[in-house]
Amino acid sequence: MxxxxxxxxxxxxxxxxxxxxxxxxxxxxxxxxxxxxxxxxxxxxxxxxxxxxxxxxxxxxxxxxxxxxxxxxxxxxxxxxxxxxxxxxxxxxxxxxxxxxxxxxxxxxxxxxxxxxxxxxxxxxxxxxxxxxxxxxxxxxxxxxxxxxxxxxxxxxxxxxxxxGEGGYFDSRVVFISESGSRINRVRRLAIMDQDGENVQFLTDGRAMVIGPRISHTGERILYTTYETGTPRLALMNTQTGQRQLIGDIPGAQVFSPRFTPDGSGLVFSAARGGNTDLYRMSLSSGQIQQLTSSPSIATGPSFSPDGRMITFESDRSGTSQIYIMPATGGEARRISFGQGRYNTPVWSPRGDLIAFTKSHAGRFHIGVMRTDGSEERLLTASFLDESPTWAPNGRVIMFTREAQGGDPSLFSVDITGRNLRRIPTPGPASDPSWGPLRP
Amino acid sequence: MNLTSKALLLLAGLALAACNNPRGAGTFGGGVADGFGNNDFVDAGISTGNLGDPNDPRSVAHFQQRIGDRVFFTTDSTALSAEGRATLEAQARWLNANPQFSIIMEGHADERGTRDYNIALGERRANAAMQFLIGQGVSANRMRVVSYGKDRPVEACPEQRCWDVNRRAVTAIAGVTG
Incomplete structure (x- = not known):
């Protein structure tokens, strides 16, 4: 091959x-x-x-x-x-x-x-x-x-x-999925670019469907989900060398939604098996896998706190998707979202103070932020389909995927005050951004 | 590729007559393994298999077109409808009569949701359909689940009529076992 x-x-x-x-x-x-x-x-x-x-x-x-x-x-x-x-x-x-x-x-x-x-x-x-x-x-x-x-x-x-008086974010890169072709037979390629949309480089050839990339906190590695074997698998790529390996196999399970630990030594991901999706943690040095949740429901979209001690994730254990927080080693999860609608894709801010999320309510999708105890929820956007928020390294700006009704997805950014909504130029339709660190 | 070489590989790109399931009418585009994202299959090139005559009840064409290879779900639900159960019962009869075939059970969601959640939801739907077939005597060893979430729609329009046919579990005839 x-x-x-x-x-x-x-x-x-x-x-x-x-x-x-x-x-x-x-x-x-x-x-x-x-x-x-x-x-x-x-x-x-x-x-x-x-x-x-x-x-x-x-x-x-x-x-x-x-x-x-x-x-x-x-x-x-x-x-x-x-x-x-x-x-x-x-x-x-x-x-x-x-x-x-x-x-x-x-x-x-x-x-x-x-x-x-x-x-x-x-x-x-x-x-x-x-x-x-x-x-x-x-x-x-x-x-x-x-x-x-x-x-x-x-x-x-x-x-x-x-x-x-805040950190900057201009000398940083964004990993994303570059899309082409018809919606029925979409080609998806892993790509990386500067935060302003310049210097796009493609990292996969588009033969296998790839989704949901995450760049490491030092910017040298990328985790993503690939269908190259026919079922969703996790891949780890080194952006310097192009080396790549499949990791985190759980027999009979669909594995997806991988996220690095803040120190890069491991990851947390979702595995779906028997109608049930749980979170697992894996060490990249030993390959050892530990199950973190065991609720008969969907647990996915994990994100570590910047200190690596907690994980926020989405679960529909209450009946609809809501945001939870639990210790990074597993254990009791506490629900923090209680507003109307469904909450998905929680992402912890690099400053530690906020959690960004996707919310759907009354047929509209929003990117929002809330404090880590669930208070002070603020919706920043509204459209036919907004999803997959990712934080700028300084925690002031969020990039996300927006799909207009009947249109192609593209990347947008918005300030955490809800101002300054901007489209990020990409070579074609684009989705699933992951914003990397300030470069040394 | 031993298995593949003797398998009846039916790539999704093959143009087939619309299946007779009324809700799936005119939407046939998948239903066979796999063609998407499977490099082994892609590398092997397009393998042409004989679908047979849909009037022959033992043919794959009959399974796809007469019985119907897919069942549909309501929004965010994994519950099988009465119509869906009837389709799966007929599928099980065919599969039990044709034990040489293995199956990939595909789970899909519509576009109105986030990507990861929809993979989990697609897995739930595929599992619901697979458990029903197991209950009808189809061996679990013949079946494998793949969830595509919202990323392999059969119809692309931002409307209910497309979402209705995209929320589906498809029983894809993968090949000949053994």
Whole structure:
């Protein structure tokens, strides 16, 4: 049997260096997301200054990626380059704050880029235009030219993090299922892309149906369900080497819904047998499998708490699907969802404070969040079919699958405040996203 | 591939006459193992088997078209309807009379639900149909369950009439045992 893999080249590590500040650090530029931002903060990011001829082709491209990242959060609004009065022609020249104030810019990002061979260096500084201060040290990233978008994402993460006080999420990837063909005879391929939909790579060839991938917390491995043997089986793939193996066989059972433990040493998954679906846990080192639930009902859609001590999952033991929490070693489960409708696919936030879920009620599907005790339920979306939420690494944004009535599925993201609903560009229909960590 | 080579492999892509089950009329597209996602079958290429004449009561074509190879379920339910039980009783009579065939019992759900839940639900439906056949004397050793959840519909429309035929358990004749 021929195997088809796209091997993912490991990017050369990006080296980060701090640049001495131009002015002493003062009251930082601040944007409090938790209080609900109504008015996006205006920012400017002029083309990065090319410091040699090789850098000239990247100067504007870097600025465009950074501008798109920040604008896409809904928290920032770009003051376009044609409105700028001042011109940045040297990375180390003083900033004429009054020219930026005149066009209502609050946050100014300046940068420079130089290229030698396939090596690239990108530098940036962030300024608070209103107080006339630099915010934090300048930073320098060094890597290869084919990782130029990653360097723009690194700058975006640093800017986002300095202004909001939250971790960033731009230099991260998303694993998903890329779909093609008719709905009756659908082709599904495992794929990975940058969080903004760029650099899509296909990881399976589409001959076998694949569903529900999950990327590990370090981003190097993927668990998914494959029908390549005729019945659903679990597969573990290494994204660096393309190596792949089938794991977690339980004789006579359909196995699916695999999720890594936070430390990556094992997984939890569902096995359906005899009309009953239970959760099992498996060690990846020993292969040992332990049954976690034994209720005569469906238990699936598991997700670990970030500390690995608890598992949230869905079960219909009460008659309809609801969300439960139990110790990660099994034991008594406590129901936390009590609203109207059905609750599925609970996913624990990387910050530990919230659980995202799919809810269906009165013929509509919603992505929502609730606290881990089930309180403060908030529905963020509503459509014909929304499902499979996954968290951005900073716990502020959720990506999910949306299928319009009679339409194809595609990926969307929404802020946990319910604002800034956006479609993520993909090469075709797409489903089942799993958002990976910030890359080192 | 010994088993496969002598098996009566009927790929889903073969165009067959619509089965006579009124709720499945015109929707025939599966009902035979497997063609989907099974690389062994794909690698083997398209194996052509003789379905026989549906008027011959011992033929696979008769099983699929006259008896009906599938039963249907209401939303989120695994309960067999009176019509479904009658179909399964007729299936069991045929299977008991033709013990050389093994079976894959496929479980399916409609699109109105989440993916993992629908795999679990599909397994429940396939199991309900399989347990009924066991109760009618069909050996469990001849049967194997596969749940496709919501991902192998026979009809694609965002309407009740399509969901009604997609919520199904299909008794797929997999091959000759022994």
């Amino acid at each position: 021929t195997r088809f893999f796209v091997f993912l080249t490991a990017l050369a590590a990006l080296f980060v260096t701090s640049i001495a500040p131009m002015a002493t650090q003062a009251q930082p530029l601040r944007l409090q997301i938790t209080e609900g931002v109504i008015e996006p903060m205006p920012f400017a990011v002029p083309a990065f200054v090319p410091e040699n001829s090789g850098g000239s082709q990247y100067g504007d491209a870097l600025a465009r990626v950074i501008a798109a990242n920040l604008s896409n959060t809904g928290l920032f609004r770009e003051v376009p380059q044609q409105a700028h009065i001042a011109r940045i022609t040297s990375f180390d020249a003083g900033v004429s704050y009054s020219d930026w104030r005149a066009v209502n810019v609050q946050a100014l990002i300046t940068g420079a880029v130089s290229v030698q061979g396939n090596r690239m260096t990108v530098k940036f500084r962030l300024f608070d235009v209103l107080t006339g201060q630099q915010v934090g040290d300048g930073l320098q990233f060094a890597g290869t030219t084919d990782s130029w978008r990653r360097m723009a994402h690194k700058v975006s993460d640093a800017v986002y993090s300095r202004i909001t």
